[in-house]
Amino acid sequence: MAWILLLVAGLLEVGWAIGMKYTEGFTRLWPSVFTVAGIAASMMLLAQAAKTLPIGTAYGVWVGIGAGGAALLGMVVLGEPATVARVFFVALLLVAVVGLKATSGH
Template sequence: MAWIYLVIAGLMEVGWATAMKYSAGFTRLWPSVLTIVLMLASFGLLNQAMKSLPLGTAYGVWTGIGAVGTALVGILALGEPRDALRILFILMILAGIVGLKVTSRS
Protein backbone atom coordinates (compact mmCIF):
# COMPACT_ATOMS: atom_id res chain seq x y z
CA MET A 1 0.00 0.00 0.00
CA ALA A 2 2.92 2.35 0.67
CA TRP A 3 3.92 2.32 -2.99
CA ILE A 4 0.38 3.19 -4.05
CA TYR A 5 0.38 6.11 -1.61
CA LEU A 6 3.74 7.21 -2.96
CA VAL A 7 2.69 7.14 -6.61
CA ILE A 8 -0.50 9.07 -5.87
CA ALA A 9 1.51 11.58 -3.82
CA GLY A 10 3.90 12.03 -6.76
CA LEU A 11 1.02 12.58 -9.18
CA MET A 12 -0.44 15.13 -6.78
CA GLU A 13 2.93 16.88 -6.80
CA VAL A 14 2.56 17.25 -10.57
CA GLY A 15 -0.91 18.66 -9.96
CA TRP A 16 0.14 21.23 -7.38
CA ALA A 17 3.14 22.35 -9.39
CA THR A 18 0.92 22.83 -12.44
CA ALA A 19 -1.75 24.62 -10.39
CA MET A 20 0.95 26.86 -8.94
CA LYS A 21 1.93 27.89 -12.46
CA TYR A 22 -1.67 28.95 -13.08
CA SER A 23 -1.97 30.72 -9.71
CA ALA A 24 0.16 33.59 -11.10
CA GLY A 25 2.15 34.03 -7.91
CA PHE A 26 -0.87 33.15 -5.74
CA THR A 27 -2.85 36.08 -7.14
CA ARG A 28 -5.60 33.88 -8.66
CA LEU A 29 -7.88 32.34 -6.03
CA TRP A 30 -8.89 28.91 -7.35
CA PRO A 31 -5.53 27.81 -8.73
CA SER A 32 -4.01 28.98 -5.42
CA VAL A 33 -6.54 26.97 -3.40
CA LEU A 34 -5.97 23.91 -5.61
CA THR A 35 -2.21 24.28 -5.14
CA ILE A 36 -2.49 24.30 -1.36
CA VAL A 37 -5.01 21.43 -1.20
CA LEU A 38 -2.91 19.24 -3.49
CA MET A 39 0.26 20.12 -1.57
CA LEU A 40 -1.28 19.08 1.73
CA ALA A 41 -2.69 15.86 0.27
CA SER A 42 0.61 15.05 -1.44
CA PHE A 43 2.61 15.61 1.75
CA GLY A 44 0.10 13.55 3.72
CA LEU A 45 0.38 10.59 1.36
CA LEU A 46 4.18 10.92 1.27
CA ASN A 47 4.10 10.80 5.06
CA GLN A 48 2.03 7.60 4.97
CA ALA A 49 4.42 6.00 2.48
CA MET A 50 7.44 6.91 4.64
CA LYS A 51 6.04 4.87 7.51
CA SER A 52 7.20 1.71 5.75
CA LEU A 53 9.54 2.86 2.96
CA PRO A 54 13.09 4.11 3.47
CA LEU A 55 13.38 7.91 3.55
CA GLY A 56 15.74 8.17 0.57
CA THR A 57 13.65 5.84 -1.58
CA ALA A 58 10.33 7.49 -0.76
CA TYR A 59 11.56 11.05 -1.17
CA GLY A 60 13.57 10.24 -4.29
CA VAL A 61 10.65 8.53 -6.00
CA TRP A 62 8.22 11.28 -4.94
CA THR A 63 10.40 14.07 -6.30
CA GLY A 64 11.23 12.01 -9.40
CA ILE A 65 7.57 11.46 -10.25
CA GLY A 66 6.98 15.16 -9.69
CA ALA A 67 9.94 16.19 -11.85
CA VAL A 68 9.15 13.83 -14.73
CA GLY A 69 5.42 14.51 -14.61
CA THR A 70 5.82 18.26 -14.41
CA ALA A 71 8.33 18.27 -17.25
CA LEU A 72 5.91 16.24 -19.37
CA VAL A 73 3.04 18.62 -18.58
CA GLY A 74 5.30 21.47 -19.66
CA ILE A 75 6.18 19.74 -22.91
CA LEU A 76 2.75 18.37 -23.78
CA ALA A 77 0.47 21.15 -22.54
CA LEU A 78 2.52 24.32 -22.22
CA GLY A 79 4.63 24.22 -25.34
CA GLU A 80 7.97 23.87 -23.58
CA PRO A 81 10.95 22.61 -25.61
CA ARG A 82 11.04 18.92 -26.50
CA ASP A 83 14.59 18.60 -27.73
CA ALA A 84 16.47 15.31 -27.60
CA LEU A 85 18.70 16.19 -24.64
CA ARG A 86 15.74 17.25 -22.52
CA ILE A 87 13.96 13.96 -23.29
CA LEU A 88 17.15 12.04 -22.51
CA PHE A 89 17.46 13.65 -19.08
CA ILE A 90 13.79 13.02 -18.31
CA LEU A 91 14.38 9.35 -19.18
CA MET A 92 17.41 9.33 -16.88
CA ILE A 93 15.26 10.58 -13.99
CA LEU A 94 12.71 7.89 -14.83
CA ALA A 95 15.48 5.27 -14.80
CA GLY A 96 16.48 6.50 -11.34
CA ILE A 97 12.91 6.13 -10.08
CA VAL A 98 12.73 2.58 -11.42
CA GLY A 99 16.14 1.82 -9.91
CA LEU A 100 15.02 3.01 -6.49
CA LYS A 101 11.90 0.85 -6.70
CA VAL A 102 13.80 -2.24 -7.85
CA THR A 103 16.46 -1.94 -5.14
CA SER A 104 14.02 -1.10 -2.32
CA ARG A 105 13.57 -3.74 0.35
CA SER A 106 9.97 -2.72 1.08
Protein backbone atom coordinates (compact mmCIF):
# COMPACT_ATOMS: atom_id res chain seq x y z
CA MET A 1 0.00 0.00 0.00
CA ALA A 2 2.88 2.39 0.78
CA TRP A 3 4.16 2.07 -2.79
CA ILE A 4 0.74 2.98 -4.19
CA LEU A 5 0.58 6.04 -1.91
CA LEU A 6 4.07 7.01 -3.03
CA LEU A 7 3.17 6.62 -6.71
CA VAL A 8 0.10 8.83 -6.28
CA ALA A 9 2.19 11.35 -4.30
CA GLY A 10 4.71 11.45 -7.15
CA LEU A 11 1.99 11.94 -9.75
CA LEU A 12 0.52 14.75 -7.66
CA GLU A 13 3.99 16.30 -7.56
CA VAL A 14 4.05 16.27 -11.35
CA GLY A 15 0.64 17.94 -11.32
CA TRP A 16 1.57 20.72 -8.94
CA ALA A 17 4.89 21.33 -10.66
CA ILE A 18 3.15 21.81 -14.00
CA GLY A 19 0.37 23.73 -12.24
CA MET A 20 2.91 26.30 -11.01
CA LYS A 21 3.37 27.34 -14.64
CA TYR A 22 -0.34 28.12 -14.88
CA THR A 23 -0.52 30.13 -11.63
CA GLU A 24 1.54 32.92 -13.22
CA GLY A 25 3.36 33.56 -9.96
CA PHE A 26 0.29 32.71 -7.86
CA THR A 27 -1.62 35.61 -9.39
CA ARG A 28 -4.39 33.42 -10.87
CA LEU A 29 -6.85 32.15 -8.25
CA TRP A 30 -7.99 28.70 -9.41
CA PRO A 31 -4.69 27.44 -10.77
CA SER A 32 -3.12 28.61 -7.49
CA VAL A 33 -5.76 26.85 -5.38
CA PHE A 34 -5.32 23.57 -7.29
CA THR A 35 -1.52 23.85 -7.15
CA VAL A 36 -1.45 24.43 -3.38
CA ALA A 37 -3.94 21.58 -2.86
CA GLY A 38 -1.72 19.32 -4.98
CA ILE A 39 1.35 20.27 -2.94
CA ALA A 40 -0.43 19.52 0.33
CA ALA A 41 -1.89 16.22 -0.87
CA SER A 42 1.41 15.11 -2.37
CA MET A 43 3.33 15.77 0.82
CA MET A 44 0.68 14.12 3.00
CA LEU A 45 0.83 10.97 0.89
CA LEU A 46 4.64 11.04 0.96
CA ALA A 47 4.51 11.29 4.76
CA GLN A 48 2.15 8.31 4.95
CA ALA A 49 4.35 6.22 2.66
CA ALA A 50 7.43 7.16 4.70
CA LYS A 51 5.88 5.54 7.78
CA THR A 52 6.77 2.14 6.36
CA LEU A 53 9.32 2.82 3.61
CA PRO A 54 12.87 4.05 4.24
CA ILE A 55 12.83 7.84 3.94
CA GLY A 56 15.76 7.92 1.52
CA THR A 57 13.94 5.55 -0.80
CA ALA A 58 10.54 7.23 -0.43
CA TYR A 59 11.89 10.72 -0.95
CA GLY A 60 14.13 9.67 -3.83
CA VAL A 61 11.30 7.93 -5.64
CA TRP A 62 8.94 10.87 -5.00
CA VAL A 63 11.42 13.40 -6.35
CA GLY A 64 12.30 11.14 -9.30
CA ILE A 65 8.68 10.70 -10.34
CA GLY A 66 8.05 14.41 -9.93
CA ALA A 67 11.16 15.62 -11.75
CA GLY A 68 10.92 13.08 -14.55
CA GLY A 69 7.20 13.56 -15.03
CA ALA A 70 7.46 17.34 -14.99
CA ALA A 71 10.31 17.25 -17.50
CA LEU A 72 8.36 14.92 -19.82
CA LEU A 73 5.15 16.94 -19.59
CA GLY A 74 7.16 20.11 -20.09
CA MET A 75 8.44 18.70 -23.35
CA VAL A 76 5.11 17.24 -24.49
CA VAL A 77 2.58 19.80 -23.22
CA LEU A 78 4.51 23.04 -22.71
CA GLY A 79 6.71 22.86 -25.79
CA GLU A 80 10.02 22.71 -23.95
CA PRO A 81 12.97 21.39 -25.97
CA ALA A 82 12.96 17.60 -26.37
CA THR A 83 16.59 16.99 -27.16
CA VAL A 84 18.25 13.59 -27.15
CA ALA A 85 20.24 14.61 -24.07
CA ARG A 86 17.14 15.66 -22.11
CA VAL A 87 15.30 12.45 -22.95
CA PHE A 88 18.39 10.44 -21.98
CA PHE A 89 18.64 12.10 -18.58
CA VAL A 90 14.92 11.64 -17.90
CA ALA A 91 15.46 7.96 -18.71
CA LEU A 92 18.31 7.92 -16.17
CA LEU A 93 15.87 9.28 -13.57
CA LEU A 94 13.51 6.43 -14.36
CA VAL A 95 16.33 3.91 -13.97
CA ALA A 96 17.23 5.47 -10.60
CA VAL A 97 13.62 5.31 -9.36
CA VAL A 98 13.29 1.66 -10.39
CA GLY A 99 16.66 0.92 -8.78
CA LEU A 100 15.63 2.53 -5.50
CA LYS A 101 12.44 0.49 -5.41
CA ALA A 102 14.23 -2.73 -6.34
CA THR A 103 16.82 -2.32 -3.58
CA SER A 104 14.52 -1.00 -0.84
CA GLY A 105 13.79 -4.39 0.68
CA HIS A 106 10.03 -3.70 0.75
